[in-house]
Amino acid sequence: MSNFNSFQELLDFCRTNHCSVSEAALRYEEAYSGRNQEDILNGMRTILQQMRDTVASGIDSDEPSMSGLTGGDAKRVMAFMEQPGCFLSPIEMKMIAFGLATLEENSRMKRIVACPTAGGSGSVPAALIAVEQEKGVEPEQTLKGLIAGGLIGEITARRMFLSGSAAGCQAEVGVASGMAAGGLVEMMGGTAEQVINAAAISMQNLMGLVCDPVAGLVEVPCVVRNGLSGVQAAASATMALAGVKSFIPMDEVVEAMAAVGKLMHPSLKETAEGGLAQTKAAKAFTERFKAPKTVSEIVADATNE
Template sequence: MIQFTQFRDLLAYCQQEPCSVGEAALRYEESLGDRSREEILAGARGLLEQMRSTIESGLFCEDKSLSGLSGGFSKKVMDFQNSPQAFMSPLEHRMIAYALATLEENSRMRKIVACPTAGGSGVVPGVLVALWQEKDLPMERLEKALLAAGLVGEIVSHRMYLSGAAAGCQAEVGVATGMAAAAIVEAVGGTPEQTLNATAIALKNTIGLVCDPVAGLVEVPCVKRNGIAGIHASAAATMALADIVSFVPLDEVVDAMVQVGQMMSPKLKESAEGGLAKTDTAVAFTEQLRQKQQNPPCRD
């Protein structure tokens, strides 16, 4: 069985074969022995279809979540792209809106693809489905891009739990951003070095990101944070494709994330005891929500 516990092993494999990170991910999955190459690619295609379906159902839906904290944001971004004030490209608008749509569907308790978690589930679908629709990329390239993203997440998961409760949001939206950066580079045909540099550059900029959700719900800041992260991943991918190299190698970036996660206060790890969760607005909202739950409206 092929094993990649460190990114340096993955890079050495890709250089030796030679092959892309997505191809290495495909061979790794094949080496697990329970699926053929065709079945693995079909599985990736199925996940991409589900991502697209989640985005389609959420994109123009204005229903609020049960808490009322989110809903309707993705439609606003799609509408805004027709404004004379719009300054980003159609691709970038889609990346933002698609990530928002996915998280809004998550807040409505509908079906999403967790990648790597529900809290970070908008970033990889946002960039991949936007690229799928805006660029004429072969489907196998997109499937391998998703596999590359998955392998990046898996290698990080050998070192840290991918959970806000364990290491803050750097382990959720942060890792999703690194995965999305790798997916973009793979999708447009970058080299393995560029793919892993994109991930390193993206992750370096999310180190220390805390998990401080208002009322303990995966909505504020999570929904809009996903909307931002695809653009963050795109910037990292663009730098890497332009052959900008991360000064700190990717494995050491992950070491730093692990260390920062261990140093982070438990108040900033999904406990809603610090940060945004303890602002006056959040505390007042949390109290209102508690009272509503204790005194639900009568229904005859």
């Protein structure tokens, strides 16, 4: 059994064995985990259900995050869907809302599925669940999308660290959008080549994205980036399904992303010393957030609780 050290290896395996990316992923997981396919599928069903639960609670909540920096935007976007001024389709609106919802739940310290990380956890559920709901896709087909997206993340993670502190936000939201794009193509019955193409298109568009969280919290700009990345993944998947090919092969896209991560200045790698984290608004918030409280303020807070 191939262990898929590259996307080319994955593509060759799918072509030789006339199988889809999700089938290849299942065979790979079965061979290396020692679990049978039904066990693996049940585990993935549990993960997908958690994604659905997180989205459902997130779109219904206006509770602020623990810092007070974010919260309630997913609900706002869902409400705006019904307004005459809304010009996006329900599918796109849900992608935005579901991505926001997942990251808002993360900021509230609720349960989410890291995919591939907590900071990038919104893209895959946003894209897959919105399409499932709006296109009436069978849940087992959504599961195939999640499995294919998982293998894209796995192969990518062998070439680069998937963390903002190692390679910037391109390694979190960027990779997540590639997983979501490939997952969507799989879900819609695309070929292995189209799955990998979609991931390559999506990831090259977010290459170079820096990690610049305000006050070092995974909230701003993380929440809105996740709100947008499902839509960008869906656009990439649509291009791939229409026959658009990435000129740069996926393996080289990943290599380039890893190289860009190494070139990135440390101030743009989750240190909150650059980018949006150093804007006037961010600095003012950080000062308030980190300022030590006086005894009377602590007493006043406790009284208000």
